[in-house]
Amino acid sequence: MARAAxxxxxxxxxxxxxxxxxxxxxxxxxxxxxxxxxxxxxxxxQTALSLWTFIAMYIVLAQSxxxxxxxxxxxAFGNVAFFxxxxxxxxxxxxxxxxxxxxxxxxxxxxxxFALIVGLPVLRLRGHxxxxxxxxxxxxxxxxxASKDIGGPSGEIFLNPPPINYRISNVLFFYAFLxxxxxxxxxxxxxxxxxxxxxxxxxxxxxxxxxxxxxxxYWYKVSAFVLSAAPTALAGGLFAYxxxxxxxxxxxxxxxxxxxxxxxLMAFLGGAGTILGPMLGAIIIEYLxxxxxxxFPAFHGxxxxxxxxxxxxxxxxxxxxxxxxLMRSPAGVKLSYTTRFKQGVRRVTRFIASNGV
Amino acid sequence: xxxxxxxxxxxxxxxxxxxxxxxxxxxxxxxxxxxxxxxxYAAVGVGFxxxxxxxxxxxxxxxxxxxxxxxxxxxxxxxxxxxPILCGLVAMVALFIVGWIIQYVAINRVIRAPFLxxxxxxxxxxxxxxxxxxxxxxxxxxxxSLPLSNxxxxxxDARIPYLNAIIALIALGLxxxxxxFLSRTRTGNAILAVGMDRDAARLxxxxxxxxxxLTFAIGASLAGAAGAMLxxxxxxxxxxxxxxTLFAFVIVALGGLGTPWAALVGGMAFAFAEVFAPxxxxxxxxxxxxxxxxxxxxxxxxxxxxxxxxxxxx
Amino acid sequence: xxxxxSRPMASEPAASGATPALELDHITKRFxxxxxxxxxxxxxxxxxxxxxxxxxxxxxxxxxxxxxxxxAPTRGAIRFQGRDITRMTPHQRxxxxxxxxxxxxxxxxxxxxxxxxxxxxxxxxxLRTRSEAARVADExxxxxxxxxxxxxxxxELTVADRKRLEMARALALRPRLLLLDEVxxxxxxxxxxxxxxxxxxxxxxxxxxxxxxHIMKAIQGVSDRVLVIHFGKRIAEGTPxxxxxxxxxxxxxxxxxxxxxxxxxxxxxxxxxDAERAARGEGDI
Numbered sequence: 001m002a003r004a005a006x007x008x009x010x011x012x013x014x015x016x017x018x019x020x021x022x023x024x025x026x027x028x029x030x031x032x033x034x035x036x037x038x039x040x041x042x043x044x045x046q047t048a049l050s051l052w053t054f055i056a057m058y059i060v061l062a063q064s065x066x067x068x069x070x071x072x073x074x075x076a077f078g079n080v081a082f083f084x085x086x087x088x089x090x091x092x093x094x095x096x097x098x099x100x101x102x103x104x105x106x107x108x109x110x111x112x113x114f115a116l117i118v119g120l121p122v123l124r125l126r127g128h129x130x131x132x133x134x135x136x137x138x139x140x141x142x143x144x145x146a147s148k149d150i151g152g153p154s155g156e157i158f159l160n161p162p163p164i165n166y167r168i169s170n171v172l173f174f175y176a177f178l179x180x181x182x183x184x185x186x187x188x189x190x191x192x193x194x195x196x197x198x199x200x201x202x203x204x205x206x207x208x209x210x211x212x213x214x215x216x217x218y219w220y221k222v223s224a225f226v227l228s229a230a231p232t233a234l235a236g237g238l239f240a241y242x243x244x245x246x247x248x249x250x251x252x253x254x255x256x257x258x259x260x261x262x263x264x265l266m267a268f269l270g271g272a273g274t275i276l277g278p279m280l281g282a283i284i285i286e287y288l289x290x291x292x293x294x295x296f297p298a299f300h301g302x303x304x305x306x307x308x309x310x311x312x313x314x315x316x317x318x319x320x321x322x323x324x325x326l327m328r329s330p331a332g333v334k335l336s337y338t339t340r341f342k343q344g345v346r347r348v349t350r351f352i353a354s355n356g357v
Numbered sequence: 358x359x360x361x362x363x364x365x366x367x368x369x370x371x372x373x374x375x376x377x378x379x380x381x382x383x384x385x386x387x388x389x390x391x392x393x394x395x396x397x398y399a400a401v402g403v404g405f406x407x408x409x410x411x412x413x414x415x416x417x418x419x420x421x422x423x424x425x426x427x428x429x430x431x432x433x434x435x436x437x438x439x440x441p442i443l444c445g446l447v448a449m450v451a452l453f454i455v456g457w458i459i460q461y462v463a464i465n466r467v468i469r470a471p472f473l474x475x476x477x478x479x480x481x482x483x484x485x486x487x488x489x490x491x492x493x494x495x496x497x498x499x500x501x502s503l504p505l506s507n508x509x510x511x512x513x514d515a516r517i518p519y520l521n522a523i524i525a526l527i528a529l530g531l532x533x534x535x536x537x538f539l540s541r542t543r544t545g546n547a548i549l550a551v552g553m554d555r556d557a558a559r560l561x562x563x564x565x566x567x568x569x570x571l572t573f574a575i576g577a578s579l580a581g582a583a584g585a586m587l588x589x590x591x592x593x594x595x596x597x598x599x600x601x602t603l604f605a606f607v608i609v610a611l612g613g614l615g616t617p618w619a620a621l622v623g624g625m626a627f628a629f630a631e632v633f634a635p636x637x638x639x640x641x642x643x644x645x646x647x648x649x650x651x652x653x654x655x656x657x658x659x660x661x662x663x664x665x666x667x668x669x670x671x
Numbered sequence: 672x673x674x675x676x677s678r679p680m681a682s683e684p685a686a687s688g689a690t691p692a693l694e695l696d697h698i699t700k701r702f703x704x705x706x707x708x709x710x711x712x713x714x715x716x717x718x719x720x721x722x723x724x725x726x727x728x729x730x731x732x733x734x735x736x737x738x739x740x741x742x743a744p745t746r747g748a749i750r751f752q753g754r755d756i757t758r759m760t761p762h763q764r765x766x767x768x769x770x771x772x773x774x775x776x777x778x779x780x781x782x783x784x785x786x787x788x789x790x791x792x793x794x795x796x797x798l799r800t801r802s803e804a805a806r807v808a809d810e811x812x813x814x815x816x817x818x819x820x821x822x823x824x825x826x827e828l829t830v831a832d833r834k835r836l837e838m839a840r841a842l843a844l845r846p847r848l849l850l851l852d853e854v855x856x857x858x859x860x861x862x863x864x865x866x867x868x869x870x871x872x873x874x875x876x877x878x879x880x881x882x883x884x885h886i887m888k889a890i891q892g893v894s895d896r897v898l899v900i901h902f903g904k905r906i907a908e909g910t911p912x913x914x915x916x917x918x919x920x921x922x923x924x925x926x927x928x929x930x931x932x933x934x935x936x937x938x939x940x941x942x943x944x945d946a947e948r949a950a951r952g953e954g955d956i
Binding site for chain 1: 397
């Protein structure tokens with residue numbers, strides 16, 4: 001059903017190119033933010049620790065999604081499938097007495113193989129179809145786990161806690177997630193400078209031209225997909241032993257499609273295809289999410305929906321690009337910050353309007 | 358021209374053969390169920406197909422609009438005590454208005470954006486509508502039971518419930534009406550034009566904003582009709598919104614875009630899978646969504662244009 | 672200019688008997704029922720510039736798509752330097768040394784001009800590191816006159832510059848065969864002259880070039896030979912002069928009635944006038 005002409009099939013990113021020095025700034029700020037977050041256990045509050053552990057987890061998820069969704073331009077809606085695979089693998093191996101760390105390695109391996117097998121057919125699809133197909137895979141896995149009673153009746157899992165004092169284990173998991181977040185940040189920065197990164201951006205911007213320039217697009221797409229699967233699965237594996245109880249689908253389940261959408265929204269809000277975007281988005285949204293669940297539990301769902309609607313209408317490029325665009329000065333011309341800002345505001349409003357009828 | 362007639366004849370023969378074959382293997386009741394369910398699913402998919410075919414928007418909110426239609430029908434029946442068919446009409450009108458507003462206020466603002474943006478927007482709307490419904494009415498399942506619910510006629514050893522048969526006829530009627538509207542009326546033609554080339558249509562004086570709003574409104578009102586059907590035959594709850602969005606997607610992917618009748622083909626194909634797949638070893642019941650997705654992925658890989666898809670809506 | 676490349680430059684224009692750089696062997700491409708290219712066969716000699724012209728919709732861009740690999744032929748074979756490439760994917764062909772431009776120039780929007788060319792050098796040009804690619808990009812930008820605009824973003828370029836960027840990106844591949852898809856459409860006469868000079872320069876460095884155009888004057892300036900396509904079939908082939916005075920070509924461009932009227936008058940001056948008018952770019956051109 002290829003109805004759109006090439007110029008209509010625009011991608012997520014169509015704004016200005018990043019300054020090649022900018023990655024250093026983004027990297028530095030990212031490290032700084034992670035370092036600050038690392039201080040949270042010093043606050044001594046269990047609620048704060050739990051909140052920021054979730055935030056760290058979502059940073060991992062959003063940044064992993066960024067590899068396939070932001071940089072390659074293939075918005076996978078089913079990355080929660082890898083999360084669930086990680087979680088259920090850990091559940092199954094713990095129930096059989098296999099050591100946890102070994103289990104984590106196994107979880108990553110299984111998820112990677114799964115990503116490869118699923119990616120091969122699914123990455124031949126474009127746009128809507130790719131998104132829905134990946135969503136389908138995640139949903140189907142969730143339903144499968146529930147109806148085949150994987151790990152427990154209806155796929156409900158109850159695990160025995162690790163043999164350590166729970167306060168210590170909470171702190172350990174916190175740093176595990178944070179460490180994983182650091183790893184994904186490093187991968188992202190590497191990606192923006194590497195050969196693979198150029199290939200992915202080329203695929204995102206103009207897949208036909210990319211192929212004509214000698215890029216084996218198919219293999220890069222699959223690689224990006226597998227790359228996004230690994231940290232996601234690890235996060236799932238950590239989640240399983242941390243929370244100790246979860247189910248297959250439904251609210252908060254390991255295959256819950258809301259997790260998929262949330263990680264996309266986070267990357268979107270911050271800026272898909274940027275280094276800092278997913279991290280920023282993860283912090284903002286998860287913080288808001290936890291806050292509203294406590295303050296207005298009933299409104300949690302509609303609020304998320306409303307947030308998605310507002311972000312897609314007014315912030316389709318994400319916060320990072322918004323800031324960049326606001327402060328941009330035309331090539332070679334030096335303008336004062338206020339002039340730049342005013343021009344930037346005009347440019348941004350025009351851009352938002354250009355998305356409409 | 359002759360080729361087309363031959364194609365349709367072959368399709369017809371194939372169809373009859375399948376009906377007879379399945380009757381013999383599993384019993385006529387299942388075939389009846391399949392056919393009636395297929396018509397219902399046509400209604401579920403046809404609005405979705407219109408919105409997608411004309412505006413290239415995958416309306417992830419279709420399911421929650423459908424459920425909204427169910428609630429509207431329920432309200433009309435229990436509060437206004439109207440005849441069920443009028444209740445359905447109420448639902449269609451209500452959804453028409455809601456659809457118009459949604460398109461005009463929200464979706465029209467992102468229609469030229471990359472597809473992920475509209476995708477996320479409709480997802481957000483779906484979340485919003487479904488959750489608000491849940492807040493207002495709780496997640497309890499409701500249904501409308503009519504005195505007609507249990508009546509039916511019996512042929513051979515199978516039973517055709519009156520209600521489902523009427524629903525099937527209405528669904529077929531709506532599909533046909535939509536087709537006629539699109540091809541025979543001026544407004545309908547405008548919608549088709551916008552679907553083929555929106556900038557050219559605009560240059561010919563067609564207002565894009567209103568046409569889009571109209572298209573979405575029609576799609577939403579058809580979802581409302583399907584919701585009304587759901588309310589009287591099965592049961593509904595906001596929890597089902599995602600399920601029906603998914604079903605609509607699979608139905609349209611199976612049938613293809615290009616004509617309202619594709620939704621019927623897709624509906625029949627999907628209903629077939631739903632009714633007969635549980636007979637396959639190891640599947641059993643309760644895997645509705647899994648089956649739907651497997652079918653979907655297979656279709657996307659093997660026949661991405663659907664069974665009778667065409668490049669433009671006509 | 673010698674670069675660190677694993678691929679040697681193409682040789683001088685060949686004597687007859689040498690393997691043609693490109694060969695299309697009874698190529699047919701159908702979209703649905705209609706043949707866009709209909710049993711087309713031709714060869715391109717190494718080191719020459721072949722112009723491909725024809726009225727709009729004649730199937731010229733389809734030819735580029737077929738040779739580049741984006742489109743698969745319904746029937747027939749394509750050979751590059753004697754090697755059958757019909758089954759190869761676009762990226763494999765790029766790695767062999769076939770580079771193409773696209774009719775609608777779409778630079779990679781997230782990158783600046785320099786980085787756009789780097790992409791080409793890194794992959795098709797088969798370089799390993801970014802710094803090597805950057806050096807090649809610098810040379811290519813210099814050659815195509817885009818040096819000054821290296822840091823501009825894709826959407827800040829004029830149409831002419833975008834087309835030059837398309838060519839620059841293709842050149843970064845160090846191609847042996849360059850396919851240009853209507854690079855001169857939409858350019859002012861001055862820009863057309865610049866493009867002609869650039870293409871001649873590229874050809875002289877040993878690259879075989881196939882130029883698809885529908886502006887007669889541009890073709891005259893660059894081509895050693897010209898191929899005329901109409902309704903997907905070849906209707907004439909030869910030097911630009913020969914082709915421009917071919918009555919079949921005139922008929923295709925200016926219409927059947929006009930050609931018949933001219934034939935009826937059968938005066939040498941009249942035929943001359945047709946060729947000149949065609950050259951100036953009038954009629955259905």
